[in-house]
Structure formats: structure tokens, C-alpha cells
Amino acid sequence: MTAVAATVPYLTLKAAWLAGSHLGIPEGSGLLEPRLFTTVANAVSLLMDAAVIVLVLVLTRPWGRRVPSWLLLVPAFVATGLLIPIVLGFPGQLLLRALGQGPDAAVRAAEEPFLDPWVFHVVYAGFIVQAMALAGLFVPYARERWGRRWQGPLGARLPSPTGVVAGAAAVLALAISGTHFYWAFGGTAGQNAAQIAQYSSDAGVVSAVHGTCALTAAVGAVLLAGGGARRARWPLAIAWTGSAATLCWGMWMLAAIGGGDAGPDERTTTAGYLIYAGQMIIALLTTAVLGRFLTGRRAA
Secondary structure: OHHHHHOHHHHHHHHHHHOOOOOOOOOOOHHHOOOHHHHHHHHHHHHHHHHHHHHHHHHHOHHHHHOOHHHHHHHHHHHHHHHHHHHHHHHHHHHHHHOOOOOOHHHHHHOOOOOOHHHHHHHHHHHHHHHHHHHHHHHHHHHHHHHHHOOOEEEOOOOHHHHHHHHHHHHHHHHHHHHHHHHHOOOOOOOOHHHHHOOOHHHHHHHHHHHHHHHHHHHHHHHHHHOEEEEOHHHHHHHHHHHHHHHHHHHHHHHHHHHOOOOOOOOOOHHHHHHHHHHHHHHHHHHHHHHHHHHHHHHO
């Protein structure tokens, strides 16, 4: 049970923090301040990672075939959305650092203490292993249970209203991803003073990943709506992956910035709120197209 073993570091840290331990938290970190939001966030994230264990059982036990589809697909969608940006982003950050393009001393000095570096390495490595293991379990399960939905070509073009929805997702994705890529390469418009001062290759990679996920979601929506002779599995896969990552991280970021006590230089700008909300809208539009496509395949 590789996926289960990979949850141990994160669950151990979260349980220790909830119990009052300061393991991995440096002096001066805002996490040392007693705040209800931090406690709730730790508890919720612990439960979310513990849900991976339940998901593994559903995917590997005979009784898992009898679980209602929505009860499996919702947590699988959330797991995909939260893990994919880490799978893409963390290795990218490490690669740039290995090439000598990581954050310089001035940026590191400007950053407020948050967590010891080893925490990110241990936790993110565990998340990447979880993602790979869950994918290895989910794909065969889904092929056996719902494989007929993506067998063969895309088929006929979806009804016109669905095409309009896909087009709206594409237009919005161009704006949202364009902003993310602008930030990724050092653009400052729409950012607060702290983000500008602390810009580094790490922040650039994060922005680039979010921009890529938004574009991926929209491309999947357009392909599904357009139909054709292309095999259905790849458009389905990219629509699922892109919309999951864009929705979950948009929601996560809005929750994070809404629950903190930010200083004057750290307050999220109007542009920031619009970008995260826009990510969620792109994902919801893509999910609507995805649902319409699968509904049509079921009827057929």
C-alpha cells in the first residue's frame, strides 16, 4: 500500500501540530500564533489526507465496486485537483534550483519564517508518491467500471449550448492563464507589495503551473464539445485533470486568503480575488461540459 505509506509523514506532522508540537516550525513563524483558523485548517487537511486511505480501500477491495459513483468520483476529483499542481510544480522548483535559478539571498531574507525547508521536501515528496500510486489504482478501476464511456472516438459535436459553455471557458482561460504567465515571468501588476518583494523562481513556477492547468481545462472542454474522430480518453483526461486542479486550488487560495490576518503589504489585491474566482469559473464550465459529454455517452 504505497499510497497509504505516503500519507504517514503528513498525517504525523498535522497530528503533532494539533497536539501543540512546534516540529518543523521555526521561531518567528506566524504558525506559532494561536489562531482558530490555523487549528481548523490543520484539522481539515489532516482529515483530507486520511481520506486517501479510505480511497485506497475503495479502489482495491471487492466491495469498492458497489460504492455509488458520486461517492468515489468526488474525492477522486478533489485528490486529483490538489495533487497535480504539486506533482508539476515541486519538481520544477527543484530543477530550477539545481540549475542555479532558485531564490537568491535577498529574496530569502525578505520572506517571513513559515516552515523549516525539510518539511516541504518530506511532505511534497509524500504527496507526489500519493498521486502516482492513486493514479495507478484509479485508472484500472475506472477502466473496468466505466471504460465504455471513453471507448472509441468522441463522436458527434455536442449541442450548441454546450459549445457556448466550452467557448466561454476558453476565453476566460486565456485571460486567467495569461495573467498567471505574466506573474510567472516577473510581472507585478495586480500583486501586493509582499508578493513583489518576495518574487522568485519558486513563485514563478507556481504561477506557471496554475496558468497551465487553466489552459488545460479549457482545451479539454473545447475538444469534448467539438466531437470528431479523436479518441475520447485523452480529451476526457485533460478536462478532468485541468478542471480539478483549477477548481481545487482556486477554492484553496480563496479560503487561505480569507482566513488570515494579513498586514497592509500582504492584503490580497482585487486582481488576486478575480483570478482565483476566475479559476473556479473556468473549472465549473469545463466540468459542465464534461458532465454533458458523459451523460450523452451513458444514454448511447
